[in-house]
Amino acid sequence: MADENYRTTLTYDAADEYRPEPPPAPEIPAWKDGSIRIGIHTSISGDITRALDIAAGLGANALQIFSSSPRMWDRGTARISEADAERFRLRRKELALGPLVIHSNYLINLASPNPVLRARSVQAFHQEIVRAMALGADFLVLHPGSALGAHPESAIAAVGQGLRQAARGVKLGELQILLENTAGQGSSLGSKFGELKAILNAIPELPVGVCIDTAHLLASGSDIRTDAGLDGTLREIERVIGLERVAVVHVNDSKTPLGSRVDRHEHIGKGKIGIDAFRRILNHRLLAHCAFVLETPIDKPGDDRRNVAALWKLVGRVVKATGSRDGMRPRRKRARPAAAKVRRGRVRRKSRGK
Numbered sequence: 001m002a003d004e005n006y007r008t009t010l011t012y013d014a015a016d017e018y019r020p021e022p023p024p025a026p027e028i029p030a031w032k033d034g035s036i037r038i039g040i041h042t043s044i045s046g047d048i049t050r051a052l053d054i055a056a057g058l059g060a061n062a063l064q065i066f067s068s069s070p071r072m073w074d075r076g077t078a079r080i081s082e083a084d085a086e087r088f089r090l091r092r093k094e095l096a097l098g099p100l101v102i103h104s105n106y107l108i109n110l111a112s113p114n115p116v117l118r119a120r121s122v123q124a125f126h127q128e129i130v131r132a133m134a135l136g137a138d139f140l141v142l143h144p145g146s147a148l149g150a151h152p153e154s155a156i157a158a159v160g161q162g163l164r165q166a167a168r169g170v171k172l173g174e175l176q177i178l179l180e181n182t183a184g185q186g187s188s189l190g191s192k193f194g195e196l197k198a199i200l201n202a203i204p205e206l207p208v209g210v211c212i213d214t215a216h217l218l219a220s221g222s223d224i225r226t227d228a229g230l231d232g233t234l235r236e237i238e239r240v241i242g243l244e245r246v247a248v249v250h251v252n253d254s255k256t257p258l259g260s261r262v263d264r265h266e267h268i269g270k271g272k273i274g275i276d277a278f279r280r281i282l283n284h285r286l287l288a289h290c291a292f293v294l295e296t297p298i299d300k301p302g303d304d305r306r307n308v309a310a311l312w313k314l315v316g317r318v319v320k321a322t323g324s325r326d327g328m329r330p331r332r333k334r335a336r337p338a339a340a341k342v343r344r345g346r347v348r349r350k351s352r353g354k
């Protein structure tokens with residue numbers, strides 16, 4: 001009997017088994033709740049974290065920013081301190097904004113046949129990746145570049161190789177690079193879906209998808225103004241690239257007509273695409289997984305707020321801009337940074353190519 005008791009006390013009990021703490025389940029950010037995401041490109045001038053408050057204040061629940069000056073080569077000076085990056089990440093979490101899209105510098109041309117410009121582009125895009133990761137961005141948008149006389153095929157290969165070089169030694173984690181379709185100005189790559197797909201094919205090992213800009217679609221000859229035209233365009237993207245690889249739609253009306261190959265953004269409903277087309281785009285089932293991000297011009301104070309409100313209205317929601325979440329005043333001032341002023345005081349920032 002005693003023997004038996006003894007044995008009983010030693011009976012293996014699975015509950016006594018040592019178990020290391022299970023690894024914490026990856027935290028799903030609040031913004032990934034499946035709701036429609038409407039964002040706008042906001043300014044980082046002065047303080048990068050302020051861009052978040054601006055977006056939230058405008059009624060957006062997603063945003064796009066530059067992570068440094070978009071028209072200057074940063075010579076290693078555009079690093080973001082870890083303290084600033086952390087403040088930015090925390091504030092973004094508080095505001096539940098997402099996705100966070102970063103648009104890379106316009107000067108980057110990974111397709112350049114000029115070895116000096118190409119090397120500089122690789123270096124600059126590497127820095128873009130580093131900053132995007134520090135800020136916890138979801139997507140980093142890049143224009144494929146311009147062949148500048150090189151054969152498109154070798155230019156496409158150069159872009160693939162440039163992306164590989166720029167990403168070397170970096171664990172991209174959740175960050176996805178998005179190649180943006182272009183209006184087809186000059187020798188720019190990416191106005192044809194086949195060119196975007198060829199670049200994707202060249203770098204199967206990298207997390208790369210596509211960003212589709214509506215103004216660029218129209219300018220490059222896709223007639224998205226009609227129901228049938230939009231369906232045809234989306235079917236072609238599906239066939240050539242696969243719509244699951246399209247993560248972000250840049251929602252811009254176009255000042256220039258179908259096939260113009262000229263990239264000029266216009267307010268939603270005020271350009272050649274028109275409000276009915278945007279209603280179909282925002283509610284299209286084939287684009288339901290995409291985030292919609294505005295890059296519309298700011299000609300008058302309040303244009304940004306009106307464009308955000310216009311998109312919400314198209315999806316049947318009334319979202320009022322508060323502009324006071326952070327106790328800040330309405331964003332009139334931000335529409336007129338001194339550097340963006342041009343002759344006659346007109347603000348043309350963001351009305352041009354993105």
Ligand SMILES: [Zn+2]
Binds near residue numbers: 213265
């Ligand atoms: Zn553009």
Ligand SMILES: [Zn+2]
Binds near residue numbers: 213295
């Ligand atoms: Zn764009």
